[in-house]
Amino acid sequence: FKTVTHLPPFMGMMLSLGIMWVVTDLLHRRKTAETRSEFGVLGVIRRIDTPSVLFFLGILLAVASLQTAGQLRDLAGVLDTSIGTTTEPGIYLVGGIIGLLSAIVDNVPLVAAAMGMYDMVPGTFFAQDDFFWKYLAFTAGTGGSVLIIGSAAGVAVMGLERIPFGWYLKRISFLALLGYFAGIAVYAIQRWIIFG
Template sequence: MDIVFAAVIFLVSYFFIMTDKVNRAVVALAGGVLLLLTGIYTAEEMFISHIDWNTVALLFSMMVLISITDKTGLFSYIAIRLAQHVRGSPIPLLIGASILTAIGSALLDNVTTVLIFVPIILRVTRMLKLPAFPYLVAIIFSSNIGGSATLIGDPPNIMIGQAVEHLTFLSFIQHLAPLAFLLFLVMLVFLRLLFQDLLKKGQGDVSELMKINAEAYLIKSPMLYQSVAVLLMTLSGFLLHSFLHIELTVVAISGAVLLLLLTEKEIDAEQVFEKVEWVTLFFFIGLFMLVGGLEEVGLIDRMAETIVASTEGNYTRTALLILWVSGLLSGIVDNIPFVAAMIPVIHEFQHFGMTNLDPIWWALALGACLGGNATLIGASANVVVAGMAEGARQKIPFLRFMLYGVPFVILSLIITTAYIYLRYLLPLAGN
């Protein structure tokens, strides 16, 4: 009976998360509480065994770091200076905005990055009388591609990195960044071909753009230098954590607490905590509770067994199946709950004789991150961009976005298939 309860609670919760009619954090937490009330697991098991507090703490720490740094106006200054540097020229502006978004998404996280850059791009395109749609598409694509390159760039990567101890921050860069860079170049060509007629010279007054005082956005106080220094130290800690034998979560928490202490006189901690995305954090906690219910009743084991049976335990088939399933499904549903459900499934593969799971982890990470480009609900960053655009009366039509998103995802998955096969699966087949 427990297995039926756990499955029904998970599926109903997933349905409401997909429809987005009720706050997704509330839905996930409600599902977790129902699992507690039905006795699927105890409160102690939930808190100790199922909720991944490392992931929650890492996300919280990065939100604190970015919240304080954003108060200095650094990110707005960079975006305005970019627009002025290209003198409002449409194609260079598109390329520059894409580069900034991709780098920001790799080093910060993609939701934070789009929150910073979208308002600036909307203002610049309005000033130059350029259509906002191509730039918003470029920002969405770039955020998901850039986020796929590092452990902290996209929530699915954070979850995978915390679940697999030997996949370090440096590992993600070594294995995923080369492909992300290639896909980014392909994206620029793709968008240039599609939008070159639409992005002719803007009709707006470039002089108005050039008159904006970017320096006015930059608050040159001790907080600026402290924020940049601590952010760089934290990123360095991520790169070196395997050599220093310090966990990623410890590095992130240390950076967040240090910056809070250094900037305490300039900004109250209460102001910083107000900017933390609490809904996202509680959504993660609820998801861990839901997936924990599936683990408790043995459904995760059965899912793993079914996948291995369908691919006959073949590494190539399994990895490519995970890539395409995660890629296609992430365009329909938010990639975070999908990855949360798949992580324990892939862990179970070890019990079926599959010892080297790294190619499968990379396939899951890439499929989930890249598949998010298919629709406006495929990734959290997409939803944020769509909401901000609608608020600025530049609504992104769902079907119009799909006309660009779906073909680009298919192209991305084909390139990724070749990459995974040639780099990981072909050498394994030869052994």
């Protein structure tokens, strides 16, 4: 969508939602009012978690604002000068830091922010589908489990199952952190075995 229209991906999601709304209303227009209200888009919207959807739309909008203002590029510059992202150890460190940040901030905005921080330049660690992006997907997804608030799923489970933040912090966070670092070690070993 972005390649063709040059619009942000969330605009494509909203367009898809609008198209689904029209198609669903056309499919159910001759049915009873009860069926239309149950299977129509309004009935579905009543059952979805609208605050979560608005949360993600807001986060993506905020990340796009930071990218447009140049803040993400500045952050990438700071990481490049202080840590160095031209070497593999530097990439491991930057990805690991971003992964640990996903325990505090949801992984979706962090990955979106990282996409705004680094250009996908061929021949570098940041080339499309290259090392950094695969590693970032792992660290951001796994690092969110260190704290229960690190992912939307964790927040949802916290509300549904009444899991207190302190209980998770005492009993699960350390194990999740060990798993996070063990996963990074396995990732590094696999990369070393495959690419030398």
